[in-house]
Structures are given as C-alpha cells and as structure tokens.
Amino acid sequence: MRYLSIVSCLMFLLVSPLVADCSAADKKALEAYDRAWGDSATKGDRAALEQIYASDYMGMTPGNTLNRADTIDGAVRDAEKTRGTPQPVVTHDYYIINCTPNSATITHRNVITSKEDGHSRTNYTRSVHVLENRNGRWQVVANAGNALSDAAQVMYLEHEWNDADMSGNSSWFDKNFASDMTNISSRTGKMTDKTEEMADFKSRKGVTTSAELSDLNARKEGDTVVVTGINRVKGKDGEGKAFDRRVAFTDVWIKRDSRWQVLATQGTDVK
Numbered sequence: 001m002r003y004l005s006i007v008s009c010l011m012f013l014l015v016s017p018l019v020a021d022c023s024a025a026d027k028k029a030l031e032a033y034d035r036a037w038g039d040s041a042t043k044g045d046r047a048a049l050e051q052i053y054a055s056d057y058m059g060m061t062p063g064n065t066l067n068r069a070d071t072i073d074g075a076v077r078d079a080e081k082t083r084g085t086p087q088p089v090v091t092h093d094y095y096i097i098n099c100t101p102n103s104a105t106i107t108h109r110n111v112i113t114s115k116e117d118g119h120s121r122t123n124y125t126r127s128v129h130v131l132e133n134r135n136g137r138w139q140v141v142a143n144a145g146n147a148l149s150d151a152a153q154v155m156y157l158e159h160e161w162n163d164a165d166m167s168g169n170s171s172w173f174d175k176n177f178a179s180d181m182t183n184i185s186s187r188t189g190k191m192t193d194k195t196e197e198m199a200d201f202k203s204r205k206g207v208t209t210s211a212e213l214s215d216l217n218a219r220k221e222g223d224t225v226v227v228t229g230i231n232r233v234k235g236k237d238g239e240g241k242a243f244d245r246r247v248a249f250t251d252v253w254i255k256r257d258s259r260w261q262v263l264a265t266q267g268t269d270v271k
Contacts, residue, residue, distance in 0.1 A: 027097040034092070034106050042087075057071065090111070126145065126146060154260050177194045177198075181197070183264070224252065231267075233246075
C-alpha cells in the first residue's frame with residue numbers, strides 16, 4: 001500500500017517517468033555503467049574516472065559547483081584519506097533511466113548506512129546524472145544531488161512497501177510497522193493491529209504480482225507524515241482467482257528512534 005529546480009522535480013520523475021527511446025537492454029547497460037562509476041569513485045580510480053567524466057563536465061551540489069578536474073581530484077583524495085578505515089555502506093536503488101541513442105538521464109536513490117557510537121544510522125540522498133554518447137562511449141556531462149526531505153524519504157518507503165508485499169518480505173513489515181500501528185481493511189473495514197497484520201501476512205495463500213502507485217501526495221507536520229494516493233494491485237487470491245483492484249489509501253507515518261514507521265493505514269476500494 002500505501003517541491004522548480006532540477007533536484008526538486010525528481011520525485012515527479014519517480015512516479016511519472018518520461019517516455020523516451022530507450023529499450024530495457026539500454027537501461028540495464030546504463031544502470032551497470034552508473035554502478036561501475038560509483039565503484040570507481042569509491043576506489044579513487046583516476047584512470048577510470050578520466051574516461052567517465054566529459055571534458056565539459058559540471059557537478060552541482062548545494063552551494064557549490066565543481067568541474068571535471070576538481071571532481072576527479074576530490075574523489076582520488078577522499079579515497080586515499082579513507083583507505084583502510086571502515087566506511088559507510090552505500091547502495092543505489094529505484095533507478096529511473098530515460099535515454100536516446102545520444103543522451104541519457106539517470107535518477108536513483110542512495111542509501112548510506114554507517115555506524116555511530118555503536119548505533120546504525122541511515123541517511124538518504126537522491127542523484128540525477130546527465131550523460132551523452134560521445135565518440136561511441138557514454139560520458140557524464142552533468143551531475144546533481146540532494147539530501148532527501150522527510151516527505152521524500154517516506155515516498156520511497158511507500159514503494160518499498162509494495163516491493164515487500166510482492167516479494168513476501170515479512171521482515172520489512174516487522175521493521176517498519178510501529179508496535180502500536182492500526183490498519184483498516186479496504187475490503188472488509190475490519191481494524192487490525194500489528195500482531196494481526198503480521199500473522200495474516202505470513203499465513204496468506206494469495207500472491208501479489210503487480211503493485212503500482214499513483215497520485216501520491218505527502219505532507220509533513222512535526223514528526224508525522226501523511227501520505228495519500230492510489231495503489232493498483234494485481235494478483236491471485238487464496239483460491240487462485242485473479243484480482244485487479246484500485247485502492248485509495250491514507251498512510252500515517254511517525255518518526256521514532258530516528259526512522260519512519262507506519263502508525264496507521266486505511267484503504268478504500270475504488271470501482
């Protein structure tokens with residue numbers, strides 16, 4: 001279930017990707033290129049980075065702009081400084097890739113997990129990369145990034161929710177449902193708590209094969225974020241009968257222990 005600068009429009013891109021001349025194979029190759037770029041930066045591989053960054057590259061971060069030379073020098077210097085010491089674990093997910101034969105835009109979330117005073121801390125950022133195909137190879141011509149706002153973090157968690165539902169990942173729900181959460185079923189109107197929801201999830205015989213979010217809106221008040229939207233869910237019920245449902249939902253998230261958790265959720269079937 002479930003603000004115009006280059007950076008602030010990325011959430012729109014998350015839920016409404018642009019139509020572009022880009023095959024699935026093209027996207028897969030560009031994602032692999034992006035991940036290899038990240039590995040090269042982490043290692044401080046100057047030779048690889050000199051192949052990746054275009055001569056007219058410009059990197060934009062809040063309050064700063066870097067050219068190609070400064071960016072490469074910075075990556076090499078940072079890698080040398082931190083070599084041999086524990087580093088945060090960085091993962092990239094929720095890729096959105098649009099491309100033509102000569103240009104591409106790559107957007108993704110970055111999850112940075114580190115240990116501080118014995119406690120695990122997770123920070124979230126989002127990146128957008130602009131690439132051009134020059135002389136037969138892709139090069140990065142522009143890059144921008146920003147930290148995710150609380151509302152944006154929760155928007156991504158809504159997508160994680162759907163992914164966990166489809167994969168049967170009960171540990172996601174155990175982690176992200178607050179101990180005192182409540183759910184109101186879109187089908188029966190029954191109110192359930194976390195214990196009941198977890199038991200139902202683990203014992204269900206049906207399967208969700210597709211879950212697509214739309215009309216997402218998030219607003220934050222203090223330590224609470226309220227998300228509304230539509231979730232179109234397809235699959236088969238416990239008897240093997242196919243279903244295709246659209247559910248209008250309201251989810252209430254609360255920040256506890258430095259992370260967002262589901263406090264309440266309610267859905268209504270949309271005919």
